[in-house]
Amino acid sequence: MNVPGPMTALRARVREALGKAPVRRNFRAAMDGIRAKRADALPDATDFAQRRARTAAIRARALARLPELLERLEQRLEANGIRVHWAEDAAQANAIVLDLLRQAGARSVIKGKSMVSEEIGLNDVLGEAGIAVVESDLGEYIVQLAGEPPSHIVAPAIHKNRHEVATLFQAHHPQREATEDIEGLTAEARQVLRARFAQADAGISGVNFLVAETGTLVLVENEGNGRLSTSAPPLHIAITGIEKVIERLDELPPLLDLLTRSATGQPITTYVNFISGPRRADELDGPREVHLVLLDNGRARIHADPLFADTLRCIRCGACINHCPVYVQVGGHAYGSVYPGPIGALLEPQRLGLEAGGSLTSACTLCGACGDVCPVAIPLPGLINQLRAEGVEPRTDSPLPDAGRLRHRGEALLWRLWAAIYAHPRRYRWLARLLTALRRLAPRRLGAWTRWREAPRPAARDLHRLAREAGFSDE
Amino acid sequence: MNEARNHILKRLRTVQREAPDTNALPAIAGADAETLITRFRTALEAVRGEVHRLRDGDWMGWLARELPARGVSNLLAGTGKIGHTLQTHPIPGVTLHRYDRPVEDWKDALFEHIDAGITGCRGAIAATGSLILWPGPEEPRLLSLVPPLHIVLLDAANLHADLATAIRAQGWTQGLPTNALLITGPSKTADIEQTLTWGIHGPRELVVLVLG
Structure with a gap:
């Protein structure tokens, strides 16, 4: 029997959670209420910034x-x-x-x-x-x-x-x-x-x-x-x-x-x-x-990692969870981890290893709300993004378990190709012209992207051409 | 498990990191006693605490009026001055119990039959409406926790602006008791539908008599 990988399992849990309308209503109502209460208790952004500079320093010092x-x-x-x-x-x-x-x-x-x-x-x-x-x-x-x-x-x-x-x-x-x-x-x-x-x-x-x-x-x-x-x-x-x-x-x-x-x-x-x-x-x-x-x-290992040691500042208030647009949609159980939400997406992959926990970093839109409300100023979105990078392109001395194990050859090749074209104006223009010419062949279905959206179709005339026609120079 | 201890400490010592300086707390502007009492009352009433201002000797009279009216027939007190005063001035219709033996000898009775507990306190915090209790031999821990109604006598002179001030003024770092508490209102929960509900495990009502 095939055991589904962590990513497949996460997707299945998310699909299941999204199908439960009553539970989603419970989460929505609860999160809206708790966000309003926090906003009332910390009404002044400047005051909050000053207070959390101190708490962050106390935790970092400890x-x-x-x-x-x-x-x-x-x-x-x-x-x-x-x-x-x-x-x-x-x-x-x-x-x-x-x-x-x-x-x-x-x-x-x-x-x-x-x-x-x-x-x-x-x-x-x-x-x-x-x-x-x-x-x-x-x-x-x-x-x-x-x-x-x-x-x-x-x-x-x-x-x-x-x-x-x-x-x-x-x-x-x-x-x-x-x-x-x-x-x-x-x-x-x-x-x-x-x-x-x-x-x-x-x-x-x-x-x-x-x-x-x-x-x-x-x-x-x-x-x-x-x-x-x-x-x-x-x-x-x-x-x-x-x-x-x-x-x-x-x-x-x-x-x-x-x-x-x-x-x-x-x-x-x-x-x-x-x-x-x-x-x-x-x-x-x-x-x-x-x-x-x-x-x-696993905490001592996290402590020794200069990139991620700030994770341990966490005082478990849950504010990052309450303000997460992903959590409010899917709820805690969809994460399948002990700690859900942004702190879960940051802590669990480090604790369990990127192979088992790395998929959680995809349950994040990098919107930054969690980092804004964290009372000890953990740069959550930045660190979650760094964790994604550690999964595919790790530091040479990365102490993270399973660093680099989420790398897919096909994906890596595609990005190399993209970089090779987009870093050179001449190649880029050539590709743009080619895609415009072949636009009738653009696929209607693009996997997950077109499950909820229309597939993008290149316009008959690209932006560069329109701009030139309107009298703008190429520079 | 000494081995575990050494392994963990060794792992933690693999890095040297600079410790940031934590700047001192800004001083809180001094406030007079009446302002502190008003702040204390406002903060505590916001979480359903009941606050009454009485003259020093009037608390016995207040209890004699209020306890029967509130249906309290079994009152628990400690072995200190408050318990002694209550013993020498019985309240008609109210049976006084003294917390004078180890809890193991009467745990079931404590949990089932006591209607109210009365304690003193070491002071209070105006900013949050919190009472500072240091339970001990004369006023054990469960006296302020198990009975559904908790009555606290607070000396108005013992109000502090905030927790940091109280910790300094009362010398907490010189030695804490086995258990110290901040109590701010009756027990509450919002675990069902984020709906605030009072009196889940601790007292349903908290009454503070501010004396002096």
């Missing part, structure tokens, strides 16, 4: 000193009583988490939102090991019930409307009265999940920022599920990427400010949770053990 900051972070966390674990890849990270849960005899886990746990496929690993995992962020809970991956890094169930959520809830909570009302559905989730928080043996969460100076995990959220997951069970395991560290606590306020304004248009989220240690002997609640798993999974 990345430039990453190994030193990670060591200081580890030392401070350990001094605070938080155990630090390092994982080179998904398998190691999953093994560490599973091991910690087994040592604690944990049978049930309540989870706060974590994209890194999606990246390593943690829920499946724990499920296979017989540990019951319940997602507690409302959006994550909905997609978990649906057996789907998140379609957005901030709003995981954004592709579903209230009727679909109601159907899911009826199937999974048959003892509860059916409702299609959003407040009713939210209240239902509150009731169902409350017992889970009270009974869970362990909580697993992501992290938004790691502060090296104080040895602190900072978590940002609106629901309170993150606080519950990290303070109700006796064991808390946090998992995050090695790039999340910042040096000092006073660098946090500007980052927090732009993170929440960019993500949801809020000046601040309901809760900002600073965790600097497990429960002390005289405290009456909080986890007795806190562990942090630091995941590499």
Whole structure:
């Protein structure tokens, strides 16, 4: 059997997504709303430019000193009583988490939102090991019930409307009265999940920022599920990427400010949770053990690449996704990757290699909207374009996995031919005359181009000739 | 997994990059206490927080009036001064519970039977309407999280213009507690159709009594 290549598979997913009118309506409505909220929260372009110059510098500075900051972070966390674990890849990270849960005899886990746990496929690993995992962020809970991956890094169930959520809830909570009302559905989730928080043996969460100076995990959220997951069970395991560290606590306020304004248009989220240690002997609640798993999974390789290291500045606000004209049409699932949208098109090919992930760079019109709104000024469109180039014409020392592997001989030959003609005026004029003369032979069908458009037909007289006739000189 | 640690750090050390300077934050113009209170109230009310300005000793009277009216019959307090005052001045119709034993001994009761929790706070942030809580032995973490109504006593003198100012003024870098919190309004979500809904996992209502 022929396994379709990544590009063919992407095209198939896009076609499928474009055929789902109700889902597309959900995305359109959600993205329009979230863009308006961000615009209200950051109304002044000059002010935004000044603010993000600072946040970009803070992140760039942290990345430039990453190994030193990670060591200081580890030392401070350990001094605070938080155990630090390092994982080179998904398998190691999953093994560490599973091991910690087994040592604690944990049978049930309540989870706060974590994209890194999606990246390593943690829920499946724990499920296979017989540990019951319940997602507690409302959006994550909905997609978990649906057996789907998140379609957005901030709003995981954004592709579903209230009727679909109601159907899911009826199937999974048959003892509860059916409702299609959003407040009713939210209240239902509150009731169902409350017992889970009270009974869970362990909580697993992501992290938004790691502060090296104080040895602190900072978590940002609106629901309170993150606080519950990290303070109700006796064991808390946090998992995050090695790039999340910042040096000092006073660098946090500007980052927090732009993170929440960019993500949801809020000046601040309901809760900002600073965790600097497990429960002390005289405290009456909080986890007795806190562990942090630091995941590499390709990040150190990206860090070493001078062209693409800025990728790691990302603070996962999702603004690039919300403003992407491709994402709003096809939605998150069409990308087939953990991280969708522009940040996905930039990060995933580097993480997975260009062979497996390079096709994602084609899900981009290079319109530049993502780069305009990025709160840490990652030059997303430029980098995505560079990634395309790395697929076909890589730098000689390109550290990217599968660099140059997307090169097609026919395509390369065509471009060489084009360059050979267009770089020489005489050849160009000769070709223009030839094509004009043969214009009746121009093909009516040009593959993908003519699926939605008319084929272009050369005019009887080309522009040069018209211009000359109108009295313009050739120069 | 020391091997993983060394591998990762070694990979990160393959490059030397110049670290850009991060310029200092511009100073926020000082504001008088009343301006800060107004800003705080406006920001917090925008996210459905309830703010009441009271004279110093009036909070007990406010609770005695409001709690029965709001159907609160089980109130949870910590073991500090607030809990002590409430214990010595019982509110008719309201049973006072003290958070005075490890959560493991009464987790189910805490999650199911408490209507409201009352805490103090270390101060607040005017710009965003945020309360600063440092939970600890006297006021544990879940006291401000699990009960559906959270009442906070805020000393008007402890308002700061913004987070950066509060971090400096309160000396956060000299030592943070195991858990520190910024709380800005009741729990909320917009995960279904981007529609804002209140009280998903944390408190449904947040009431701040500004004293002094």
